[in-house]
Amino acid sequence: MNYEVIIIGAGLGGLTAAAKLAKSGKKVLLLEQHYVPGGCATTFKRKDFTIEVGLHELDGFSETGFKSKIFKELGVFDHVDFIRLPEFYKSVWKNQSFVVADSLKNIKTDLIKEFPQEEKGIVQYFNFIIGVNAEISMLPKGKFEKIVKGALFPIYFPKLVKSTRITVGEFLDDIIKDERLKLILLSNVTYYHDDPYNLSLFYFAAGQASYYQDGGYFIKGGSQKLSDYLMKFIQDNGGELKLKAKVNKIIIEKGRAVGVQYHTSNKGNEDFTVAHGNAIIANTAIPNLTNELLPETEAGLLSEQTKSLEYGPSILSLYLGFSKKPKEIGNKHYSTFIIDDSVESIKDIHANNKAGFNKRSFVFVDYGMIDSGLAPDGKAVGVICTMDYYSDWDNLDKDAYKSRKEEIKNILIERLEKQLPGIKEIIEYAELSTPKTIERYTLNPAGSPYGYAQTLNQSARNRLKTRSGIPGLYYASAWSTPGGGFSGAIYSGYVGALAVIKDLKK
Numbered sequence: 001m002n003y004e005v006i007i008i009g010a011g012l013g014g015l016t017a018a019a020k021l022a023k024s025g026k027k028v029l030l031l032e033q034h035y036v037p038g039g040c041a042t043t044f045k046r047k048d049f050t051i052e053v054g055l056h057e058l059d060g061f062s063e064t065g066f067k068s069k070i071f072k073e074l075g076v077f078d079h080v081d082f083i084r085l086p087e088f089y090k091s092v093w094k095n096q097s098f099v100v101a102d103s104l105k106n107i108k109t110d111l112i113k114e115f116p117q118e119e120k121g122i123v124q125y126f127n128f129i130i131g132v133n134a135e136i137s138m139l140p141k142g143k144f145e146k147i148v149k150g151a152l153f154p155i156y157f158p159k160l161v162k163s164t165r166i167t168v169g170e171f172l173d174d175i176i177k178d179e180r181l182k183l184i185l186l187s188n189v190t191y192y193h194d195d196p197y198n199l200s201l202f203y204f205a206a207g208q209a210s211y212y213q214d215g216g217y218f219i220k221g222g223s224q225k226l227s228d229y230l231m232k233f234i235q236d237n238g239g240e241l242k243l244k245a246k247v248n249k250i251i252i253e254k255g256r257a258v259g260v261q262y263h264t265s266n267k268g269n270e271d272f273t274v275a276h277g278n279a280i281i282a283n284t285a286i287p288n289l290t291n292e293l294l295p296e297t298e299a300g301l302l303s304e305q306t307k308s309l310e311y312g313p314s315i316l317s318l319y320l321g322f323s324k325k326p327k328e329i330g331n332k333h334y335s336t337f338i339i340d341d342s343v344e345s346i347k348d349i350h351a352n353n354k355a356g357f358n359k360r361s362f363v364f365v366d367y368g369m370i371d372s373g374l375a376p377d378g379k380a381v382g383v384i385c386t387m388d389y390y391s392d393w394d395n396l397d398k399d400a401y402k403s404r405k406e407e408i409k410n411i412l413i414e415r416l417e418k419q420l421p422g423i424k425e426i427i428e429y430a431e432l433s434t435p436k437t438i439e440r441y442t443l444n445p446a447g448s449p450y451g452y453a454q455t456l457n458q459s460a461r462n463r464l465k466t467r468s469g470i471p472g473l474y475y476a477s478a479w480s481t482p483g484g485g486f487s488g489a490i491y492s493g494y495v496g497a498l499a500v501i502k503d504l505k506k
């Protein structure tokens with residue numbers, strides 16, 4: 001079969017690219033190896049519960065922000081309900097807690113009240129973080145790269161340029177002394193990377209500013225609603241989507257990507273189908289292209305650009321179903337970050353992320369605090385998450401893997417019980433997902449859902465761009481530009497589609 005564009009993978013990057021292309025009248029084929037679309041943006045059913053695989057908080061809801069524009073164009077706001085969260089998060093450390101409110105004004109006032117001696121640093125912090133986002137919104141089209149390199153308009157984009165040259169840890173150490181304040185501001189740093197002294201301030205600022213200014217959101221019914229809507233949009237606009245269709249080869253002719261080979265059988269490599277396209281978009285992780293999908297010559301070309309890039313860390317999730325809402329036993333917040341007492345300063349965050357599960361800091365998300373649509377009346381769904389690494393689970397045989405999962409599940413439940421006495425009693429369902437689980441369902445190598453690590457060296461300035469360098473092959477995923485998270489993947493899909501539309505015109 002011949003198509004104008006073939007997209008490998010129906011994660012948010014692939015779905016957005018296919019939706020934009022189908023709307024633009026292109027003949028698209030979207031191939032997804034799983035039996036549901038969405039990648040990390042999926043849900044699954046257990047007992048009474050709809051379990052959210054990934055989404056805790058969604059950023060990027062400014063009226064004029066890129067995601068709102070994309071959602072408006074694709075009709076998302078008319079078909080998917082977004083629920084504003086009651087606050088950004090609660091942070092707990094050494095028996096002291098602090099709630100980061102859902103509006104910038106309240107956050108600043110509350111922080112200055114709690115840390116009056118740090119008023120100057122707090123003001124500087126927000127001026128800078130919000131300033132980076134403001135400068136991003138002023139970027140002239142197509143000039144991002146030159147601007148962050150400092151080659152264009154340096155006086156108009158000073159914060160943006162600086163944010164790509166400094167780590168979050170260095171930035172905070174420069175302006176704030178109180179370690180508790182720094183830990184509060186960095187409670188959710190694991191949503192970006194495992195080490196604040198390596199994490200590019202650019203990524204942190206872009207995401208955090210959006211949460212501070214425009215709030216965090218959850219999707220009613222779970223992120224599958226967004227993925228399902230995009231799938232329907234693609235089909236309604238004439239696009240073709242095949243589930244349980246795994247691409248095992250990208251066909252290259254005369255140095256150009258011209259098609260794919262895929263199979264729809266679960267059993268193995270029989271039932272191959274070949275489809276041809278003028279452009280191929282890879283939503284699949286970029287390392288899968290070099291390790292498996294491309295022929296040797298092209299794999300070698302891409303490896304030259306990617307072999308030294310570090311993968312982002314993975315995530316461990318303990319999915320929970322409750323027979324009662326945790327608020328009935330005293331929980332008051334949607335998202336609570338528990339920073340382990342062994343962490344003395346932000347310098348300890350990295351080591352703590354690699355510590356045993358009895359010490360690793362964690363977040364507890366209680367979807368029962370909002371009208372999430374994930375559980376029947378009176379019941380609720382929640383999740384405990386920590387940063388995690390493939391190496392924590394590698395080289396275990398089936399039984400050892402299973403018993404380690406059981407052990408970690410119990411450790412995390414006991415730790416939550418300490419924070420919320422009585423929670424154990426109301427757990428009706430508990431299941432652990434490891435980096436191996438993420439790898440299995442999304443084919444992200446090492447279970448890295450955020451793609452290449454969002455470090456200073458791999459930041460905006462040298463992130464892999466949409467056009468792969470191999471004619472006809474494009475990227476649209478957390479692994480390419482701008483980076484990971486729902487918003488990053490959606491944006492990558494949209495700009496991937498724009499690049500293809502432009503190139504197909506030529």
Ligand SMILES: Cc1cc2nc3c(=O)[nH]c(=O)nc-3n(C[C@H](O)[C@H](O)[C@H](O)COP(=O)(O)OP(=O)(O)OC[C@H]3O[C@@H](n4cnc5c(N)ncnc54)[C@H](O)[C@@H]3O)c2cc1C
Nearest residue numbers: 009011012013033039040056057247284477478485486489
């Ligand atoms: C536990 C967890 C919590 C998270 N929490 C948040 C959060 O609160 N907020 C936030 O913004 N982000 C969060 N994220 C991150 C976010 O979900 C991801 O960064 C983003 O969804 C990645 O989207 P993607 O399009 O790059 O690809 P993915 O979601 O990785 O999807 C890739 C798709 O490609 C398919 N595929 C791969 N190879 C092939 C092939 N050869 N043939 C066919 N199909 C293929 C896969 O099956 C998959 O469906 C979380 C992620 C996880 C795992």
